[in-house]
C-alpha cells in the first residue's frame with residue numbers, strides 16, 4: 660500500500676449527488692424516511708452512479724492502474740473495480756448495519772481495487788472500528804467520530820509507512836493495530852502476493868549488491884590510476900574506470916525506475932530502497948552518491 664492523492668471529483672458525481680431526485684437522495688429518503696429495510700430496497704433499487712465510466716476512468720488514472728490495497732497492476736485477465744471503503748450494503752460482523760448507503764457515490768469513499776482484494780474473502784463488506792459504539796448508521800451520523808481500523812490510502816491524515824513495513828524479502832508486517840488489521844482484512848499476506856513482492860524485493864537487493872561490487876572495483880581502478888606503477892599489470896585502467904562508472908549509473912537508473920509511482924509495489928520499493936541506502940551510511944562516498952542520485956527523500 661502507498662498513499663494516493665486523488666484528482667478532482669468527476670463532474671458526473673458532483674451533479675448526481677446534488678440532484679434532489681438523484682440516487683443518493685432517493686436512497687436516503689427510502690431508508691431513513693420510509694423506514695424500509697435493505698431487503699425492501701433490493702427489490703426496487705440498485706446503485707449505479709458510482710460505476711459510471713467517467714468515475715472508473717478517473718479512479719484508474721488516479722491509482723495508476725494499480726490496486727489501492729495490494730498495489731498490483733491489473734493484467735488483461737483481471738479488471739479493476741470501484742471499491743467502497745465504507746461498504747454500501749451492510750457491514751460484516753454488524754448485522755444491525757444497513758451499510759453506508761449514503762456514501763455509495765461519495766468520491767471520498769471510492770477506491771480502485773483488484774478483484775481479489777475486493778472479494779468477500781478479503782475486504783468485501785468488512786469495516787471494523789475501534790469502538791463499535793461509535794458506529795455511524797445513517798446519513799445524519801457523524802462519520803468523524805468513527806475510528807476505523809482499516810487504513811485508507813487516500814486519507815491525507817494517514818501515512819501508510821507509519822503503519823505498515825516491508826522486510827528485505829517482501830514480507831509485510833504491521834506496526835500498529837491499524838496496520839495489522841489492514842494486512843489481515845485486505846489479504847496482503849496471501850501467498851501469491853508475497854511471492855510477487857519477493858521477486859521485486861530480491862531484484863532490488865541484487866541491484867544494490869551490484870552497485871557495491873562495482874563501487875569497490877571503481878575504487879581499485881582509481882587507486883591504480885593514482886599509482887601509475889600498477890599500469891604494468893596490463894589493465895586498461897581508464898577504460899575500466901569508465902565502465903564501472905557507467906555500470907553504477909545504469910544500476911541507479913534501474914532503481915529509480917522501480918521508484919516510479921506507476922510501478923507495482925512502489926510502496927514496498929520506497930521502504931526497501933531507503934533501507935538499502937541507509938545501510939551503506941558507513942561508506943561515506945557511495946552513500947553520498949546514492950543519496951544525491953536516487954529519487955527518494957532519504958531522511
Ligand SMILES: [Zn+2]
Pocket residue numbers: 726727728729730731772773774775776777
Ligand atoms: Zn489488490
